[in-house]
Amino acid sequence: MSNKQRYDDISDDEIRIIGDSKEPRNIKRLVILALVVVAVVAGVVALVVARPNTALTENNETEEQIPIYGEESEPVVEDVVDTEHFSRIKVAEGERAFTELRDTTINDVPLRLYIPHNAELSLHVGKMDREDEDVVYTAEAAFIRADNHAILGAFVLKGEPLAWGLSMRGYCASIDGEVTVGVADNSPLFEEAINSGGYFFRQYPLVDNGVFVANEPKNKSVRRAICERRGEIFMIESLTKESFHDFTQALVDLGVDNAVNLAGSEAYGWAIDRDGVKHEFGTPNFYTGRGKMPKNTNYLVWRVKDSGVEASVAE
Amino acid sequence: MAKQLIISTANDLVQIAPEHIVYISSDGNYSTLVQADGEMRMVSYQLGQVEKMISDQLGKDAGKLFIRIGKSIIINRSYVYYINVSRQKLTLSDIRTFSHTVSASKEALKQLKEEIEKSIK
Numbered sequence: 001m002s003n004k005q006r007y008d009d010i011s012d013d014e015i016r017i018i019g020d021s022k023e024p025r026n027i028k029r030l031v032i033l034a035l036v037v038v039a040v041v042a043g044v045v046a047l048v049v050a051r052p053n054t055a056l057t058e059n060n061e062t063e064e065q066i067p068i069y070g071e072e073s074e075p076v077v078e079d080v081v082d083t084e085h086f087s088r089i090k091v092a093e094g095e096r097a098f099t100e101l102r103d104t105t106i107n108d109v110p111l112r113l114y115i116p117h118n119a120e121l122s123l124h125v126g127k128m129d130r131e132d133e134d135v136v137y138t139a140e141a142a143f144i145r146a147d148n149h150a151i152l153g154a155f156v157l158k159g160e161p162l163a164w165g166l167s168m169r170g171y172c173a174s175i176d177g178e179v180t181v182g183v184a185d186n187s188p189l190f191e192e193a194i195n196s197g198g199y200f201f202r203q204y205p206l207v208d209n210g211v212f213v214a215n216e217p218k219n220k221s222v223r224r225a226i227c228e229r230r231g232e233i234f235m236i237e238s239l240t241k242e243s244f245h246d247f248t249q250a251l252v253d254l255g256v257d258n259a260v261n262l263a264g265s266e267a268y269g270w271a272i273d274r275d276g277v278k279h280e281f282g283t284p285n286f287y288t289g290r291g292k293m294p295k296n297t298n299y300l301v302w303r304v305k306d307s308g309v310e311a312s313v314a315e
Numbered sequence: 316m317a318k319q320l321i322i323s324t325a326n327d328l329v330q331i332a333p334e335h336i337v338y339i340s341s342d343g344n345y346s347t348l349v350q351a352d353g354e355m356r357m358v359s360y361q362l363g364q365v366e367k368m369i370s371d372q373l374g375k376d377a378g379k380l381f382i383r384i385g386k387s388i389i390i391n392r393s394y395v396y397y398i399n400v401s402r403q404k405l406t407l408s409d410i411r412t413f414s415h416t417v418s419a420s421k422e423a424l425k426q427l428k429e430e431i432e433k434s435i436k
Binding site: 012085232 | 379387
């Protein structure tokens with residue numbers, strides 16, 4: 001084994017004492033290797049034992065039905081996946097809040113990552129102030145019902161519950177500056193948000209502890225999500241129209257641990273980058289007079305920490 | 316003079332005492348040295364190459380100050396202040412002037428915790 005191979009030969013689940021003369025710890029790999037050997041032996045034994053029964057059905061199989069080992073394409077994953085965090089920049093604690101934008105492509109799905117820095121997450125109901133310089137990222141959060149414009153799924157705005165529904169299993173909470181993204185039928189964070197003046201909303205679950213979550217809608221659209229990966233919270237937007245399936249698979253292949261959907265398609269929002277440049281997405285129909293904003297339209301807002309903004313409901 | 320770590324490239328050179336390094340993180344083809352004085356220095360070596368330099372230059376004893384955690388970080392074990400396995404958080408601090416929280420896999424943090432625990436036995 002060359003030196004380079006030796007020093008690169010470590011997985012994220014391993015540690016290595018540097019300077020230790022022993023070879024890198026490979027106990028886990030040895031265990032896996034042993035398990036693979038046992039599995040192969042067991043498989044061969046099972047094949048031998050089962051062969052008389054399966055022989056009866058072999059002739060009925062068409063070529064298309066036979067899965068060919070090695071034929072399944074591997075996901076195309078950009079180099080970002082192996083990084084500890086997606087953020088690529090160093091940010092001083094006192095630096096003014098901003099959103100880092102990173103573009104990548106996973107499985108041919110072009111994605112834009114929005115990584116907020118020195119900002120805190122809250123929710124807002126009603127029109128956003130497009131001139132508010134403290135807002136470094138905003139996007140529509142929970143869906144609203146088409147019939148009565150009620151918020152779909154439980155929703156807490158600065159400790160005040162505005163909706164109690166459980167129709168969506170994905171949730172996002174921001175409590176005392178800590179953001180949690182997860183999937184659960186009932187979450188204690190709903191009550192906690194009420195008790196501590198926090199924020200909580202529900203949406204379609206996309207990724208649950210690294211596992212793909214299937215969703216019903218099959219149409220293609222620009223998709224958005226709020227994600228958590230190794231403790232890092234960020235938003236993702238597909239730069240092309242995608243099905244829930246392809247978008248969610250891209251998140252899984254990106255290594256996202258938990259993700260819930262955000263309103264996609266033409267839903268309006270923006271991000272402010274480090275240079276103060278505003279990047280808008282969606283269509284600002286509700287702000288230009290081309291459409292009347294439905295009651296309870298709500299936004300996820302990343303804002304400069306301690307900006308002192310208390311009001312979260314706009315008329 | 317106690318052993319120093321020297322990282323030299325075609326254009327520049329960094330010489331630093333091991334105890335002044337808090338951690339070194341991977342940034343693709345580069346590595347970022349986070350120092351105890353709060354400075355960060357990017358060096359044009361991959362983390363595996365930096366690990367080799369530490370191992371070669373500092374020898375067994377000094378080298379044992381450092382632990383590689385997964386693909387993306389090398390830490391100075393003497394600054395390990397807090398490990399939370401379930402939250403996948405590791406805080407490196409001198410309790411006075413700096414505190415850096417990084418994340419790692421649960422399995423790696425579990426192993427790190429066991430490694431630190433071994434030092435009190």
